Amino acid sequence: DTEVTQTPKHLVMGMTNKKSLKCEQHMGHRAMYWYKQKAKKPPELMFVYSYEKLSINESVPSRFSPECPNSSLLNLHLHALQPEDSALYLCASSQVVSGTSLSYEQYFGPGTRLTVT
Amino acid sequence: EDQVTQSPEALRLQEGESSSLNCSYTVSGLRGLFWYRQDPGKGPEFLFTLYSAGEEKEKERLKATLTKKESFLHITAPKPEDSATYLCAVKDTGGFKTIFGAGTRLFVKA
Numbered sequence: 477d478t479e480v481t482q483t484p485k486h487l488v489m490g491m492t493n494k495k496s497l498k499c500e501q502h503m504g505h506r507a508m509y510w511y512k513q514k515a516k517k518p519p520e521l522m523f524v525y526s527y528e529k530l531s532i533n534e535s536v537p538s539r540f541s542p543e544c545p546n547s548s549l550l551n552l553h554l555h556a557l558q559p560e561d562s563a564l565y566l567c568a569s570s571q572v573v574s575g576t577s578l579s580y581e582q583y584f585g586p587g588t589r590l591t592v593t
Numbered sequence: 594e595d596q597v598t599q600s601p602e603a604l605r606l607q608e609g610e611s612s613s614l615n616c617s618y619t620v621s622g623l624r625g626l627f628w629y630r631q632d633p634g635k636g637p638e639f640l641f642t643l644y645s646a647g648e649e650k651e652k653e654r655l656k657a658t659l660t661k662k663e664s665f666l667h668i669t670a671p672k673p674e675d676s677a678t679y680l681c682a683v684k685d686t687g688g689f690k691t692i693f694g695a696g697t698r699l700f701v702k703a
Contacts, residue, residue: 480636507689518680518693519637532689566636581627582691584636 479503480585482567488591491557497588499550499567507531508550509582510542511566519566525550526572557592564589595620599681599694606671606701614666614697616681626664628657629680631696637680640666671701 480501489495499508507526511519524532525544533542539561541553550567568582596619606612618626625644629637641650643659650657654675656667666679681694 482636509689516698518695521690524689526689564634568636581625581639581642583639584629587634587636589634 480567480569480583482565482585482588484588485586486589486591488593489554489557490593491559493557494553494555496554497552497565497567497590499552499585500548501569501583501585502548503569503583504547505569505583506547506572507570508544509568509570510550510552511568511584513564513566513587523552554590557590559592562590562592595683595685595692597681597683597692597694599679599697601697602695603698604700606668606699608672608701608703609670611667611669611671613668614679614681614699616664616666616694617662618664618681618683618692619662620683620685620692622686624684624686626659627682627684627691628655628664628666629682631678631680633678640679668699671699673701673703675699676701 483498509524510522513519521534522536523542528544539556543551564587566587567585570582571580598617600615625642628640631637641657646661648659654669658665678696678698680696682691684691
């Protein structure tokens, strides 16, 4: 099973709202990622968790707050977003490499289409 | 600085007309090169991982190859359902960060 699930599929929120995006995987992967993707652009990395600890924060504004409550779940809490934050938000997971020169592919969820009004 | 460049930006083919997509990369140390397929409004779907120059992998009508500077995704006798954006990505020795190319949008007409 190589499935990553994301909820909700679509989200419309005002600039004063607080909402959360959820991601779940059951592949035993210990690395989980949040990406932001604008139309006709490649995914942009936002956050990486490894073994439930935040490993990478790509200078993302504090109105985006990630959380990894356990090895299968990843949340992205949203607050006071701007219209330019409207995008497809993708969650991904992968195995964690240690002690080797190789790297493993990421498996992506279907995304959450976020519209900020 | 790590960089991934894909060409062409868009490719229009007739059904059955074989062609190749290019991915040129610059990384300090390659840990893996990945090909993904992405349909509009959906998440990228993993296709292949290549690790070293000379490596090739195949899946149905797709074949990915790797040299020290670039990778090709060959599409043999494409069908309309192969229409999608194909993304190339590389991971260097630095850790978790994956660098994505801008993608090639493929259109296959019946």
